[in-house]
Amino acid sequence: MxxxxxxxxxxxxxxxxxxxxxxxxxxxxxxxxxxxxxxxxxxxxxxxxxxxxxxxxxxxxxxxxxxxxxxxxxxxxxxxxxxxxxxxxxxxxxxxxxxxxxxxxDIVKLKSCPKISFQITIKGEAYMNYQIEQWPSFTVSGFKHRIKTNEAFSFIPQIWDTAWKDGAMEQLMGLFTQADYRPAGFLGISAGGKWGESEKMDYYIAVTRYVDDPQCKRVKPLEGMSTFEFPKATWAIFEANGELPDAVQQVYKKFYTEWLPNSGYELDDLPVIESYMQDNRQEVWIAVVKANDK
Known part of the structure; x- marks a missing residue:
């Protein structure tokens, strides 16, 4: 609420x-x-x-x-x-x-956009497959792009397209074969853009190379890669399997309009992670905290 x-x-x-x-x-x-x-x-x-x-x-x-x-x-x-x-x-x-x-x-017809007001809705039209996990701190490495926040929606697809063409994805695959930790697959991460520094943000295409677990071996990033470290946090992890980009977009829409308002959780101040795996399998990792703990 x-x-x-x-x-x-x-x-x-x-x-x-x-x-x-x-x-x-x-x-x-x-x-x-x-x-x-x-x-x-x-x-x-x-x-x-x-x-x-x-x-x-x-x-x-x-x-x-x-x-x-x-x-x-x-x-x-x-x-x-x-x-x-x-x-x-x-x-x-x-x-x-x-x-x-x-x-x-003259007397003419004019268009009107009313003020929006948001309310809690419980639709229940389709299930959302998710799990809440307490995940240890972990490190991702990959290629960082500094972009204007207001241009992110148009630039991010271009970043992925270029990465497949310029060899960046091949380098990430090399790192991925050594690590293969969760969050799995190729990761899209939007970091920054907070108040006080909202004009620009960083977008990473990366892989997880270390998780703070005794059985995990730290893998070194390749030259030219940037690193981002996530602290220990609670994550709501949603399946977003299916054709892109619709599968991921539907998860976001249901998360913000149905799941979050009714969950008892609020957003934590950490970047959202999109995890892209094989065979149209995707996950969306969103850090959350209990509403009364924030």
Whole structure:
């Protein structure tokens, strides 16, 4: 329940600042997770990106100002974050289908995006196969890419495509054959993007090379690889078997909209891990803590 309250608090913050600067750092701080994870979470819950939602709400409110006030169009444009009247006019026409000048003069149909409100839902349409595990600290190594947080959704598929072409995956396979520890397979890890440093984040394509267990032997990374160390934590591990990317995306959607609000857990402040194995087998590792322990 507290998690739902925090998500709704972020929406309230957005609503209160539609005519001011909206800080993604502030949003992530209210939500208690990184900017990237909140953007991803929001898109799965709302079925639209955070930036699209903010833009739609601003253009909805801007339309009210256009038809109900005598403010200059340029002043309304500036009020809602547009640098020029031309850019505002283009955005307004794309959203509403008419120019703001015509909306002011004539009776026209305008589009409205209402404020979103999140509630707990219990659908039970399909099972989610998962397990909760107390997992020791572990180390992953691979190739790190520094990317802009707001471009992550488009850049990450390109990173994987390039890795298959430039030999990076062959090097990771060499490391994987020596280690073969859980989290298994090739790992996709989004790290960083927290408040205070939200503009950029690191994305790793990696493999697990050491787990803090007496029977585990530490494997050295290859030259040029970067390393990330995870502390001991509680992980909710979900099966995401099936065709990509739909199988993994469905797990995220059900996790954020059904599992997490009803689980008694909250998100821990650790990167989410996507584990890609053979034969369309995948796992999504999400660190969690008991709601009353956070």
């Amino acid at each position: 507290d998690w739902i309250k925090r998500i709704n608090s972020t929406v309230d913050y957005i609503e209160e600042n539609l005519d001011k600067e909206i800080s993604y750092e502030k949003i992530s701080k209210i939500a208690g997770c990184s900017v990237y994870n909140f953007q991803r979470m929001f898109s799965y819950i709302a079925d639209k990106s955070l930036s699209e939602y903010i833009r739609s709400r601003r253009l909805t409110m801007a339309a009210f100002d256009v038809i109900n006030s005598k403010e200059k169009i340029i002043d309304i444009a500036m009020k809602y974050g547009y640098e020029s009247q031309d850019s505002f006019t283009r955005a307004f026409k794309n959203f509403h289908g008419v120019l703001p000048s015509k909306a002011r003069k």
